[in-house]
Structure formats: C-alpha cells, structure tokens
Amino acid sequence: MSDHSADDARADDARAIDTYEVLIVGGGVAGLMAGVYTARASLDTVVVTADDPILTRNAHLENVPGFPAGVNPRLFLDMLRSQATRNGVDLRSGRVTRIDRVSDGAAADLPDARFVATVDRGDAVAAERVIAASWADAEYLEPLGVDLRAAGSKTYVEDDGLGRTSVEGVYAAGRIAERYHQTVIAAGHGAEVATTLIHDSAVPFYHDWVAPEGYFTDRGRDVPPGCEEVSETERRARERESMAAMREYFAEPHDERQRTHPSLVDDARGRLPEDE
Numbered sequence: 001m002s003d004h005s006a007d008d009a010r011a012d013d014a015r016a017i018d019t020y021e022v023l024i025v026g027g028g029v030a031g032l033m034a035g036v037y038t039a040r041a042s043l044d045t046v047v048v049t050a051d052d053p054i055l056t057r058n059a060h061l062e063n064v065p066g067f068p069a070g071v072n073p074r075l076f077l078d079m080l081r082s083q084a085t086r087n088g089v090d091l092r093s094g095r096v097t098r099i100d101r102v103s104d105g106a107a108a109d110l111p112d113a114r115f116v117a118t119v120d121r122g123d124a125v126a127a128e129r130v131i132a133a134s135w136a137d138a139e140y141l142e143p144l145g146v147d148l149r150a151a152g153s154k155t156y157v158e159d160d161g162l163g164r165t166s167v168e169g170v171y172a173a174g175r176i177a178e179r180y181h182q183t184v185i186a187a188g189h190g191a192e193v194a195t196t197l198i199h200d201s202a203v204p205f206y207h208d209w210v211a212p213e214g215y216f217t218d219r220g221r222d223v224p225p226g227c228e229e230v231s232e233t234e235r236r237a238r239e240r241e242s243m244a245a246m247r248e249y250f251a252e253p254h255d256e257r258q259r260t261h262p263s264l265v266d267d268a269r270g271r272l273p274e275d276e
C-alpha cells in the first residue's frame with residue numbers, strides 16, 4: 001500500500017483547484033450576461049451553476065428586446081449559454097457551498113486568487129473576483145461576511161448601486177441583488193455589474209463596442225481598449241454566421257418540457273419537478 005504523505009495530500013489539493021480571474025456563481029440571465037462581458041474583456045471567467053434558472057418556469061417570454069412575437073424561455077437560455085461559451089466563458093455545473101478568503105488559509109498557496117469556492121460536484125474554484133448571481137441562495141457568502149438583507153423567506157445581497165458588495169472583490173447581480181424580477185433587468189444588471197468589475201480590474205477598458213472600419217481610426221483616433229473596428233467583409237461574414245445560427249435555433253419547437261413552481265409537482269398537467 002502506498003504511503004500518501006501530507007505533502008502528497010497538499011499537492012492533490014492544489015491540483016483540485018482551478019484558478020480564474022472571475023468566478024460567477026449562478027448561470028441564469030444575470031450570471032450569463034455578466035460572463036459574456038467579463039470574458040469579452042479578456043478576463044478568464046468561469047460560471048458555476050446549480051439547478052435550472054428560474055426563467056425555465058416562464059411559459060413564453062414576451063418582454064425581452066429583439067423578439068417581436070416572444071421566444072421560448074428555454075430556447076432563450078440555450079442561446080444565452082451558447083453566447084457565453086462562444087465568448088470564452090467556462091460553464092460548469094455544480095453548487096457553490098461556501099467561499100473563503102485565500103488568506104484565511106483555505107488555499108494559502110494561490111498567489112493569483114483572493115477567494116476560493118467549494119463546489120459540491122467537481123473541483124474547487126479559486127478567483128480574484130466573484131460575482132454572486134445565484135438567486136435565491138446567498139448562504140455561501142456568509143464565511144466572507146458579505147452584508148446580506150433578510151426579507152421574509154428571501155435573502156438579498158446588499159450592494160453600492162453598481163454591484164460592489166461590502167467585501168472588496170465580491171459583486172452581486174440580478175435578482176439576488178434585489179433588482180426587479182424581470183429578465184431584461186437581470187440581464188442588464190449582469191452586464192452593468194460586470195462592467196463595474198472590469199473597471200475595478202487592471203484591464204484597460206473603454207466600452208465593449210464593435211464599430212465599422214474607420215469609425216475611430218479615420219478620425220485620427222486609436223481604437224479604444226475593449227472596442228473593435230471590423231471591415232465590410234468581416235461584417236458580412238458575421239451577419240451570415242448569425243443568420244445561419246438563428247435559422248437553426250428557430251427551425252423546430254424546443255423539445256424541453258414546461259417547468260412550473262416546485263409546489264405543483266406531479267399535478268394533473270404532468271408538469272416536471274425542478275430537479276428532473
């Protein structure tokens with residue numbers, strides 16, 4: 001039998017922690033949009049998400065921009081997940097059960113991370129910054145001492161109006177930050193909080209804009225950090241790619257069944273519980 005020394009155990013622990021610049025907890029609309037923004041700003045980003053986002057309970061989504069006749073919410077989430085991964089987000093499933101400061105000794109040998117998250121399935125994740133987008137769970141933030149606000153059965157994360165919590169490097173986005181219970185507001189808030197995080201980090205950033213060729217440079221300006229100028233050929237190529245992708249998404253009705261409130265499981269309409 002091999003002797004597994006303390007040094008070996010420490011080495012195993014080190015291997016089981018993946019380090020990112022940004023950890024986003026929760027892959028609903030807020031977390032996914034936040035990830036699109038941080039990944040596009042070249043911050044190495046992971047989204048760790050547990051169960052289905054609450055939007056899967058919606059029957060038909062009619063008040064988000066860009067869908068005049070509405071959209072199947074499960075399709076909308078598929079498209080958002082794909083948008084996140086195309087832009088470089090690492091999307092993982094698992095529930096974050098606690099987050100500790102690296103300096104508290106949770107993983108003292110992680111020089112590039114301030115926080116380390118314990119995940120119920122899979123490896124722990126260390127990160128320099130964390131966005132909580134985990135409606136309706138804030139319990140894993142308690143070891144950090146983040147200011148929370150209890151309201152009946154719900155707990156919200158307090159923020160400074162731009163997404164920063166009481167703990168430097170920890171942010172909150174979407175419904176968990178007590179924003180209105182609407183999809184576009186949660187998505188927009190994810191983008192806003194991610195932009196705050198980008199401004200707080202060392203990444204040079206002006207705006208996340210894609211502009212036609214010459215928009216800045218023909219006026220004698222450099223293309224600002226975070227922006228891109230694309231040629232007419234490139235613009236056409238991107239347009240064709242987006243048309244093909246949308247045709248595929250909208251070719252057939254979505255095959256996932258309707259979700260409903262967990263208290264209505266096994267009802268006469270045969271609706272599914274949350275965890276199936």
Ligand SMILES: Cc1cc2nc3c(=O)[nH]c(=O)nc-3n(C[C@H](O)[C@H](O)[C@H](O)COP(=O)(O)OP(=O)(O)OC[C@H]3O[C@@H](n4cnc5c(N)ncnc54)[C@H](O)[C@@H]3O)c2cc1C
Pocket residue numbers: 025026027028029030031048049050051052053054055056057058059060061062063094095096097133134135136137140173174175176180181182183184186
């Ligand atoms: C029946 C119903 C119909 C609705 N219809 C509409 C509508 O028509 N129009 C509209 O604008 N809005 C609608 N909404 C509201 C909208 O769905 C929400 O406001 C919005 O989706 C909230 O997004 P969020 O990203 O903040 O939270 P969520 O989408 O809930 O995302 C949070 C994610 O975090 C995960 N998570 C939680 N804890 C952890 C943890 N510890 N570790 C890892 N992951 C975790 C959750 O599993 C979830 O996937 C509806 C809501 C319901 C319930």
